[in-house]
Amino acid sequence: MQRLWVRYAKRGRLRFTSHRDFARAFERALRRAGVPMAYSAGFSPHPKISYVGAAPTGVASEAEYLEIGLAERRDPDEVRRDLDAALPPGLDVIAVVEADQRGLADRVEASYWRIELPGVAETDARAALDRFLALASAPVERATKDGHRTIDARAAVLAAEVLAAQVRSPAPPGASQPGETAPNVPCAILDLVVRLTTPAVRPDDVVTALRQAAALSTPDTTLVTRLAQGRLDDSPPATDADETPAVGGIRLIDPLVANAGAVPPN
Template identity: 55%
Template sequence: MREQPEQQAPPVQRLRIRYAKRGRLRFTSHRDFSRAFERAVFRARVPMAYSSGFNPHPRISYAGAAPTGSASEAEYLEIALAEVVDPADVHASLAASLPDGLDILEVVASAGGSMPDRLTASVWRLSLDRTAVEAAQDAVRTLLDTPEVLVERMTKKGLRRFDARAAIHSAAVRGEDPGRPGCAILDVVLRHGSPSVRPDDVLAALHATSGLDVTAALQQRLAQGPLDEADGTVGDPLAPDRDAADR
């Protein structure tokens, strides 16, 4: 009979981390990032808590990861620790252990509750290839005036057809990209759901409603957090943890 594995002690502290994917590192897949992060916590000597079982692994929980190829200023994860540490020390040691482009932006002690439950929407900025501002504005108006827009995307479960319009809280053309003449900038607030509507789905919806055939040279998530349906703002998901630490 196989000997039962030793049970690990429960975590004594949880830290929540906001990080960015920038430059060429935006092409890092979620699996590649998770491997890089596990190596970083080992190099940084972070006192991780481990799962029980025959193959213990560090307790790391990821939430709302951006699609591969998308830059982001608002990626989140949570780590569970076997010792109580200063979040500022973990911030410094992890920042030194990750490559430039995978950048630690903030580390706070968890005040409890579910992190994924706080991530209900994202703000995206899309730089549209070879698309004049006026053409983009017309296409966005048409999209927003359409109550339902069905798009298709290949998923792990096969080809899925879903309504992309329902996830779009707001969309607005912000002018021309200063670094790319002739390319409009589109800001979109997307509600999270299942399946999750991505920037590419928004572009597919624009094509379906107005015939605008466009790709985004850069998709960048600017924020991710709780959505205020009244004013369309996306809040800071780490604010409750920060407030608890200040009390």
């Protein structure tokens, strides 16, 4: 059996795809693309696919990972091309590489999130973030299937910074009525590196903490994107051309990079 690692993105309106929805769409895309999947044995055979912690529904992502098992060998780049063509635009396959012995899950220590806060001024966001980072802990409540659960949103945050606020129209072009000029509003951008813990701290937990513990007035809807996942690396960049995303000097190493000749685009 050939094991392949797949990095994919969830973009635009398809960020509302839940993990279950994605899994179903992915299995169908595998069949349409003619990928010769290996199946589990037993009464109800399933194609061999294993996922690494998926981003929450409604959160966009540039860095989701999974592993597939093939019954016959295929060129990873052909699989990437065929799968990407079989998936709807917005569910995009970024890279496919041969799997390594060490598991995919072991290569994910932390996640890099970008949170856009329309209507929030940069200075307000920065002040709130400073208050948040000064806290020893920031317990927040999250509704779960079994009721409410309290999670510390602070400890898992390894690094955070507010980027220069962008001016963003409250709605994308085309939404406003003809002749009407959409007023521009500030939009603070918060970048976070969050360590993978159990239970996982999600970006919206941090936003809740900023609101509750750091008195930030947050908008109803935030746009969250996962930009990277991987192992933590706090060494200085090897070259100036190194574009590995970094927050506060902490970088994440793409789980797929360690495999020779498999540096993904992007």
